[in-house]
Amino acid sequence: MRSSVIIFPGSNCDRDMDVALKKFGFKNQMVWHNDQSIPKSDLIVLPGGFSYGDYLRCGSIASKSKIIKSVIDFANSGGLVLGICNGFQILTETGLLKGILQQNKFLNFICSNVFVKVKDKQNKYFKDLKKDVLELHIAHNEGNYFCSDDELKLLQDNNQIAVTYCGEDGTENEATNPNGAIKNIAGIFNENKNVLGMMPHPERMIDKYLSGEDGSLFFKNILDNFK
Amino acid sequence: MKIKVIVTLKNGVLDPQGKAIQQTLNGMNFGNVEDVRQGKFFEIEVKEKDEKKAKSLVDEMCKKLLANLVIEDYKIV
Numbered sequence: 001m002r003s004s005v006i007i008f009p010g011s012n013c014d015r016d017m018d019v020a021l022k023k024f025g026f027k028n029q030m031v032w033h034n035d036q037s038i039p040k041s042d043l044i045v046l047p048g049g050f051s052y053g054d055y056l057r058c059g060s061i062a063s064k065s066k067i068i069k070s071v072i073d074f075a076n077s078g079g080l081v082l083g084i085c086n087g088f089q090i091l092t093e094t095g096l097l098k099g100i101l102q103q104n105k106f107l108n109f110i111c112s113n114v115f116v117k118v119k120d121k122q123n124k125y126f127k128d129l130k131k132d133v134l135e136l137h138i139a140h141n142e143g144n145y146f147c148s149d150d151e152l153k154l155l156q157d158n159n160q161i162a163v164t165y166c167g168e169d170g171t172e173n174e175a176t177n178p179n180g181a182i183k184n185i186a187g188i189f190n191e192n193k194n195v196l197g198m199m200p201h202p203e204r205m206i207d208k209y210l211s212g213e214d215g216s217l218f219f220k221n222i223l224d225n226f227k
Numbered sequence: 228m229k230i231k232v233i234v235t236l237k238n239g240v241l242d243p244q245g246k247a248i249q250q251t252l253n254g255m256n257f258g259n260v261e262d263v264r265q266g267k268f269f270e271i272e273v274k275e276k277d278e279k280k281a282k283s284l285v286d287e288m289c290k291k292l293l294a295n296l297v298i299e300d301y302k303i304v
Contacts, residue, residue: 057295064292093295100297107243146240146298180241 001026001226003043006071008033008062013048013084013203020203021045024219033065042226043080044071046087048139048201058101058142059089068094080124080222081195085140088187088197096190097197098155099147104140105180111139113212114178116163116186116200117170123193124225125218126162133170134163134214136200138178138186143199145181145188155188162187163198228273230285232293233302235266240298269293 003026007014014030021028031038033051038044052061062068068090075081075096083091091097104110115133118126147155155161164184167176172184179199187198205215236242242264249263271288275281282303294301 056292060292060295092297098297100295102241102298103243105241105243107247144241148297180243 001042001223002040003028003045004031004038004041005029005045005047006031006033006038006067007047008049008051008065010051010053011047011049011086013086013201016201016203017045017047017084020206020215020219023206024216024223026219026223031067033062033067035067036070038067038070038074041074041079043082043222044074046071046081046083046090048085048087051086051090054086054142057093059086059091059093062086062090063093072096075190075195078192078194082125083195083197084201084203085138085143085199088199089142091195091197096195097188098151099145099188101140101142101199102144102146103142104144104178109139109141110143110178112137112178114138114186114200115166115168115170115176116198117166117172118163119161120159120189120193122159123162123189123196125196125222127221127225129217129221131214131217133166133168134200134202134218135168135205135212136202136214137204137211138200140179140199143179143181143186145185145199147182152182158191160189160191160193161185162189162196163200228275228278228281230271230273230281231304232269232271232285232289233266233304234269234289234294234299235302236264237298237300267293
């Protein structure tokens with residue numbers, strides 16, 4: 001499976017993502033934001049970081065960068081596009097995903113492990129995933145997902161909510177919501193579920209000695225579903 | 228021509244920074260501050276003499292980049 005990771009000025013999880021993808025057998029390439037086109041890929045990843053210094057709004061400048069048109073075309077033709085953290089923020093700013101990531105409710109930068117519940121498995125990312133609750137890592141200042149009531153209803157009706165913050169046992173409530181996100185939302189899909197944006201970093205959970213391995217499950221699952 | 232734009236959060240959208248500023252002001256004995264909403268202010272120099280045209284251009288800029296209409300409103304002043 002071929003993947004491409006887009007690097008924006010200020011991306012800082014691009015190499016972690018590269019390491020993670022290659023570890024599980026993706027043929028990964030790095031693509032610079034100023035390039036006109038993306039090499040043939042089965043998956044495009046927008047990595048975490050602070051693209052363009054988070055100026056104006058997180059992800060807003062990157063969402064107008066040169067390479068983005070190719071990403072949007074790829075997504076609209078059904079290609080898999082994964083946005084992690086800042087990548088999720090960029091995807092909402094392009095309009096590929098609904099809503100926006102606002103500043104965390106308590107104005108703090110959060111860096112910690114969290115549990116997320118997989119809400120939908122009828123998609124190429126989570127289909128046949130053996131676990132329902134994953135332990136992943138978050139590190140963000142703007143992860144407070146917000147959308148209008150109408151949009152939320154659409155997300156719920158179409159099962160576009162991908163993952164939600166929860167406790168180790170899967171409980172979703174205010175206490176297990178780190179940033180104030182509406183309905184504990186940690187990640188969502190587009191309508192066709194080929195575009196996934198989420199705040200947690202699976203690429204940080206791929207080593208049993210350093211972190212944990214629930215991220216490994218995530219990447220292996222994408223590969224298994226591609227076969 | 229210089230065009231000025233104010234971008235604010237829509238009513239009902241949580242503004243944690245505004246809230247923190249309000250609480251700080253309250254703590255500084257500005258007890259009558261009931262609410263603070265924080266926004267952004269832009270001054271845009273447009274190479275255009277016709278005010279109507281310039282404002283219409285800035286309007287397009289607001290829609291496409293300066294404001295995110297999911298949570299923000301803008302006003303050209």
